[in-house]
Amino acid sequence: MDKQTVKNVVSIFLMIIVFSYALDKVVFYTLNSVSDKVFTGQSMGKLNHFFKLKDSIDLVVIGSSRANHHIDVSKISENGFNAGTDGTKLAYAATLIKTLPKNKKQTVLLHISEKTAFSEDYDGEDIISLKSKYNRNEIIRKEIDALGKANKLHHIFYSLGYNGSVLGLLKNRFFPKYNYKSYDGFDPIYITSQQEKAFQMFLSRKTTDECPHSFNINPLYEQYLEQIKSFCDANNKQLILFTAPVYEDNCKDDNREFAKILDQYNFKYLDYSNLFKENSDLANWRDATHLSHKGAEIFTTKIVEDIYLNLAP
């Protein structure tokens, strides 16, 4: 290789490194400024909305889609927010809880699932849903790093935080679907005839799930539960854990064992897995683990009753 070729190779690779690094920063800061004005949409908008409200609300519902679509927060508090987000689990939820203000009295209603708790495979992958805040929020960065879930290139390419969400971000910036000021985070599901058909077909061929042979709680899950507990105890938060209803609970042992474990930690825990055991009306369901708006209404009424009657401090 002659000197000129070496010069060519070095110069083009240096240019690629410099250009891509600079371009990344331009894109990252541009998207930050767009993102700061977005408060609608399931992922980033809702997260921004949560960060905007978290210091002033009295009650926050956190958890997966089974929190998001099932709890009508307005029935519990006039100053509450349902921060439930589809596809997220305890790592995501625990991180959000850790960002809550210190010493402000707040109630945290956290959805948890015994299936995830007893799963050997749970590794906190859901925390990746917070990647847009990786370079912008110290708590989130530490939590993602602690789990080793950050992309190896995220320290170089900050824009990785916006991976997969650019279109949604732009759409919600310029064409917001709703007025976020009157939105409390609850997203009831209005089922379509297609979803109804799909659920009926699913039920017609459903096989029975077997109970696990042993009930060893996932160490990461347990660690998060401990961390949440100590954070809430130290920061004036009333923490209530709950499990939303399922259409058919074939294994009751795991619920029982899970409740025992939570009891050992002195958690307040409400298990609604079998709430609809006596009520098989399909109109209450979208699928085996998600209630329709009608089911969510019944469920919310029940949880409100329990919170005020049994768990009020």
Added chain:
Amino acid sequence: MLFNSFEFLLFFPLVFIGYWLLHKSYRTQNILLLIASYIFYAWWDWRFLSLIVLSSFIDFVAGSKIYKSGSPQTKKNWLYVSLFANLGSLALFKYYNFFAESFVEMASQFGWQPNNLTLSIILPVGISFYTFQTLSYTIDIYRKEFEPTKDLLSFCTYIAFFPQLVAGPIERAANLLPQIERKRTLKKEWITEGILQISIGFFRKIVIADTIASYVDTVYADIDLHNPATILLATFFYALQIYFDFSGYSDIAIGTAKLLGFKFHKNFNIPYFSKSLTEFWRKWHISLSFWLRDYLYISLGGNRKGIKITYRNLLLTMLLGGLWHGSSWNFVIWGGIHGIVLSIEKYLKTTPFASRMQPIAFLGYPITFIVVLIAWIFFRAPDFSTAIMAVIKLLSFKLETPFIGDINVLANSILVVSLGILFDIYLFKTNKTLEHFGKNFSFVKTALLCSSSIIIIVLFYSSSTNFIYFQF
């Protein structure tokens, strides 16, 4: 090692620097390439390296013996040694369980219940590619179309050369070996061409193919649950997924080789812009279709033994081509559909029908695409009954609203697919090939385009999945 892995991001620059530092001796470069290639392969499973080494050694000896031997029978015997070694390992690792299962199933139809005959073996990555490559070497020598190399190092480097080791392109010895046995230079235009082809390859694979894969996987995991419009959309997406996945892999392979001073043949040439299936096969997985033509179709007699034998050869070639992709009857059916339509096209060409159709020849584009789409159903479906269910549902022609799934994923899919298609339309309209796309670009322009691709990849990449063709 996968091209789309963090390891490769470190591996290739190290190999690149080391390789060009050793530019004074191409043999030393070859030693580095061979070691790097074996590391590349061993990253997946080091135990199967022995298979490549053994296959290389057998074919090196066989090639030499075929060339040196004076007697036609000895030549033939050594060719059989090569065929037996290569096809034997392919048969054992790839097809044994398939035929054993099929045999047991067939026997049970007659009331006979043989014991389980299957073996617990895994399919070595890339076996279908490198066995075809080694076979072409000995067959070419047998046909006196190529002289064998005397250098075992060069031959082993040719077989194991990492850019094309696990998923092609299937480079013939006549093209690659001479390049391995001479000094390489890095031409200025090859730098820009190589970098741009790699960037576009990554974009095609990890942005387009991987993004649409999630929709396709969801639908094909449960065909029964989805309506015809959804199955149609998923199949359309699959056609694009497999194209962008495999052509993306080929682009990275060709671009990587170019940066090391090697020129590969192109493997894809905008195949969905084809007016006939015959044209499609000249543009799709070119290295395989030409391999099948030269070593199977022609060996069977090609079109030299009358029209009936020609159709038989065509069908047989495509059936075996289908089976090459995987040990499942679905792949055979996929090959069969292509074989039948290719035969029909061949027949129509001999009739006045072809010239009468000339004014509406443009209809060949959508018709070819529809045929390819239907065949893809068999290629993608996990089993025969699922494929049939998908076809029956599609034939009901019920146009209901398709399943949307995650709206963000679908919107991203539509955007990235549109970008990919628009770029292909641009190549088609301007009559350019991706191999030479960056030929006259300045370094600044290349660096800017490459940087933009990197940022687009960063913003839109989907979590990496394996390359589809790795399973073959």
